[in-house]
Amino acid sequence: MISPSRPDSPSSSSNWLRVLSRLVICSTLILALSVALKTRSRLSLLLPSFSSQHPAVMSYQQERYIAELAVQRACLLTQKVFFEKAKGTVSKDDKSPVTIGDFGAQALIIQAIRKNFPNDEIVGEEEASSLRADKDLSAEIWRLVKDIKLEDAESDKVLGGPLPSEESMLDIIDQGNSAGGPKGRIWALDPIDGTKGFLRGGQYAVCLGLIVDGDVKVGAIGTPNLPVDDNATINASTGAQQEGSSANGVLFSAVEGEGATSRPLSNGTLAPSKSISMRPVGNIAEAVFCEGVEAAHSAQGDNAAVAERLGITAPSVRLDSQAKYCSIARGAGDIYLRLPVKKDYQEKIWDHAAGDILVREAGGQVTDIYGNRLDFSKGRTLAANTGVVASPNALQDQVIAAVKAVLKL
C-alpha cells in the first residue's frame, strides 16, 4: 500500500522540485515568446524579404518602411532636378527636366523594391525604350542618379546603396513592366505624378502603393512642395520655395487597418511621424473641395455643379497630383472630385493606389462616380471605374448622390 507522503518526506521535496522546475520552464517560455513578438518587426528589418515570404506575417511594417524610405530618397533626386534644371521657369517644349526626374526616380525606387522584396511585381509608369535610343539623355540621368544617397549610410544601404552602372539603371527602369492583375504582390509606382505641376514649381508627388491580391495595403507619397504645416493655406500656386527650405516637404504613408501618418521629408533617416485624419464636417455646405489644375483631366464645370448642388460656395482648391488625396487626408480640404472629361478614359493604377489607401485610412472613402470602390485588380488601369470621388465617410453618400444627379447617371 502506498502511504500518503508527509510534507517533510524526501518524495514530497522531489515533487516540489519538479513543480518548481516546471514553473521556471514555463516562465522562460513566456518570456522568450514575448521577446520574439516584440522583435518581430526588428527581425523583418534584418531579414528584408521575411514578410514577403511568410504570408502569415501581414503587418506590412517592413513594406511601409521601405516604401517611405525609397520615396524619400527619390524626392532628393526630383528636388535636385528641379533646382538644377527646371526652376519653375522651363518652357513647356523642353521636357527634359521632367523626363530626367521621372526616369531617375523610377530607377531609384525599383532598385529599393528589388533589393527588399525580390519576388514582387512592379507596375511603373515609365519604360526605358526611348531612353536607350537617346544616349545623351540617358547619360544625363545617370549623372544625376548616381550621386543620390540618403545622408544616413545605414538607411541608404537598406535601399541597396548606389546603382552600379548606367546600363543597370536602364534595366531596372524596365522592371516596372508588370501587367498588374488580381493575384500576388504588385507595387504601383508613379515616379512623378503631376508632371505639369512639377514643371511649374507647383504640386507634384512621388507615389508608391502596394497592392496584394487586388487590394491596396500600403501607400507612401512624397510631396516636396506641400507645406509641412497642415493648416497652411494652399492653392495652385503654392509651391517650390528656396532649395533646402524646411517649410515645405511632406511624406505621407498608410497601412491597411493601421491608420495614416505624415512627417516632414528629410535627407536621411525618417523624421518622427504623426497620425493624420480627415476633418469632421458638420455641414456639407462648409466643405472645401479639391480638384485638378488641368481642364483636360477632370471636368471642372461638372465638379462646380456638384459643389453647388451640395451648397458649397467656397471656390475649389486646385492642385496637381495626388497632393489632392494628401490634402484631404490631413484635413486641409474635404472632398476630391475627378469627374471624367471623357467617359472612356481609363485612370492608371499608379495615379491612385497610394492616395486611395491614404484617404481610406484617414477616415474617408474613395470611389468612382457610381459609388463603387476603385478596383485595382484589373491590370495597369482602373478599367472597371470611371472618375474618382473621395470624401469623409460621413459625406460620401451625399456627394455621390449629387454626382449622379449632375451627371444624370
Ligand SMILES: Nc1ncnc2c1ncn2[C@@H]1O[C@H](COP(=O)(O)OS(=O)(=O)O)[C@@H](OP(=O)(O)O)[C@H]1O
Ligand atoms: N484625360 C485624362 N484624364 C484624367 N487623367 C489624365 C488624363 N490624361 C492624363 N491623365 C493623368 O493625370 C495625371 C495627373 O493628374 P493630376 O491630378 O495632376 O492632373 S490635374 O492636375 O488633375 O489636371 C497624369 O499623371 P502624370 O503623368 O504622372 O503627371 C496622367 O496619368
Ligand SMILES: [Mg+2]
Ligand atoms: Mg501620374
Ligand SMILES: [Mg+2]
Ligand atoms: Mg507620372
Ligand SMILES: [Mg+2]
Ligand atoms: Mg505621365
